[in-house]
Amino acid sequence: MSLKEAEKLLHNDNKFIFMGEEQYLGVKYLEMLKSDLNPDFLIFNYIEIDQEKESCEEAIMKIESVPMMDRAKLVHITNFNFTIENNPWSKAEINEFEKSLESLSSDTRLVISNFGITKAGNLGLFKSLTKIATLVKLDRLKERDLRDFIKNEVKEKLPGNTLSPSLIEELLKISAYEEDTSVNLYNLKEMLTKAGACGMDKGPISEDDLYRIFEQKKKPDIFRLLNTIRDKDKPRAFAEYKLLIESGDHPLKVTVSLAKMLSTMVKASYYYDAGYSVEATAKELGKHPFAIKSGLPFVKKYGRKKLIAMLDQILSLDYRLKTGNLDEEVLGELVLLRIFDIIEN
Numbered sequence: 122m123s124l125k126e127a128e129k130l131l132h133n134d135n136k137f138i139f140m141g142e143e144q145y146l147g148v149k150y151l152e153m154l155k156s157d158l159n160p161d162f163l164i165f166n167y168i169e170i171d172q173e174k175e176s177c178e179e180a181i182m183k184i185e186s187v188p189m190m191d192r193a194k195l196v197h198i199t200n201f202n203f204t205i206e207n208n209p210w211s212k213a214e215i216n217e218f219e220k221s222l223e224s225l226s227s228d229t230r231l232v233i234s235n236f237g238i239t240k241a242g243n244l245g246l247f248k249s250l251t252k253i254a255t256l257v258k259l260d261r262l263k264e265r266d267l268r269d270f271i272k273n274e275v276k277e278k279l280p281g282n283t284l285s286p287s288l289i290e291e292l293l294k295i296s297a298y299e300e301d302t303s304v305n306l307y308n309l310k311e312m313l314t315k316a317g318a319c320g321m322d323k324g325p326i327s328e329d330d331l332y333r334i335f336e337q338k339k340k341p342d343i344f345r346l347l348n349t350i351r352d353k354d355k356p357r358a359f360a361e362y363k364l365l366i367e368s369g370d371h372p373l374k375v376t377v378s379l380a381k382m383l384s385t386m387v388k389a390s391y392y393y394d395a396g397y398s399v400e401a402t403a404k405e406l407g408k409h410p411f412a413i414k415s416g417l418p419f420v421k422k423y424g425r426k427k428l429i430a431m432l433d434q435i436l437s438l439d440y441r442l443k444t445g446n447l448d449e450e451v452l453g454e455l456v457l458l459r460i461f462d463i464i465e466n
Contacts, residue, residue: 122258124266128153134255136222138247139234141259145306147234150257151197154230159191166194173200177214181221188228197232203247215246222253262306264399264414267298270306274313284316284326287348291328292316294342295335299411343378344415351419355461362453372453373442379456380435383428386416390425393417427463434459 124146131137131150139147158166166188170180180198188194202208208215225231233254262270268289275284284292296312298304312335316326319334346365349358365375385408392402399417403410420428435456441447447455 122260124262124269127257130255130257135227135230136225136254137230137232138250138254138256139232139236139259140238140247140256141261142302143259143261143306144236145310146259146262147236151195151232154195154232157230158193158195162190165189166191168194168196170196170198171200172198172202173209177210177218181218184221184225184229184231193228193230195230195232197234199234200237201233201235203235203238203245203250205246208246219249219253222250261298261302267293271309271313274310287352288326288328288331290348291331295331343375343382346375347379347382347415347419350457350460350464351422353461353464355457358457358461359454362457366453372449372451375453376435376439376456380432380439382412382416383432383435385412386420387425387428387432389413389416390420390428393420423464430463431460434463 127146127150131153139150141147155163155167168183168186170183172180184196186194205212205215210218222231231254233250236259268286271284271289271292275289292309292312293299296304296309298309315334316331319326319330342361343365346358346361349361362375366372385406388406389402392405397405399413400410403413406413438447438452438455438459442449442452
């Protein structure tokens with residue numbers, strides 16, 4: 122579920138179940154719901170009920186109470202047990218609770234959550250409640266939502282400062298959010314807070330600053346090399362190429378990798394023109410979506426014609442290498458020079 126889809130649900134109903142692994146999103150959505158209430162009387166009209174500590178009767182009384190000095194109130198039931206067998210409330214009490222939800226007044230908004238549960242499984246009560254309340258999934262963020270989240274946080278945490286799109290990608294790599302499910306949005310927020318503190322001390326943040334702040338050693342990366350080419354940054358491109366070679370990569374291996382990536386971009390461009398999404402294009406080409414997504418800005422910036430020209434130059438130099446007319450030690454540098462010639466002309 123995307124952020125936009127979740128926010129749309131919050132405006133279309135007044136009874137919700139929050140479930141998923143990103144507790145941060147649950148807190149964010151609660152704040153959105155609270156923002157509809159009069160802040161001067163929020164202490165009276167935001168009611169939190171811990172199911173583990175309060176009886177069903179007390180919960181129903183609070184749910185059915187009248188808003189004070191406001192047109193609406195928000196009730197949040199936490200630590201809700203979605204099983205019937207182990208529920209602190211009896212089956213009869215649960216039936217009464219469900220009836221109260223079915224007849225819930227329009228001036229009351231209700232959220233039922235248990236941030237310790239990420240999936241419903243075979244929770245019988247969960248199935249019953251989702252017939253009454255709207256399920257809002259607190260899924261891990263993907264692609265655009267994840268990057269939008271960081272951009273919004275940057276505006277808050279880095280006043281007068283920004284992280285460029287390329288630095289946002291570096292931050293995501295350092296965080297490993299997209300690969301490591303143990304990393305959550307709270308971890309990303311903490312990283313941005315640290316980056317913000319650095320920005321306030323020294324001004325605009327660089328890529329080297331990110332690696333220094335988070336004590337990460339920059340690893341050679343063919344995708345980073347591709348990004349420097351995309352950004353027309355010739356000195357940095359040669360520096361990234363040097364890093365790859367110093368790490369043990371062979372010039373021919375780097376060249377072949379670039380050729381494969383350019384070839385994938387050319388093939389993907391035909392699918393983009395036909396209206397295919399990144400995911401659909403990846404499926405058609407048998408590639409990981411990241412490989413398609415990382416090449417998309419390149420395709421948009423330079424177009425198919427220049428990509429084919431770059432690929433032709435690599436193939437031409439490869440032919441010279443195989444026929445003994447080129448030293449493999451200078452292959453990579455020549456490839457980069459030819460690619461930049463195409464970009465600049």
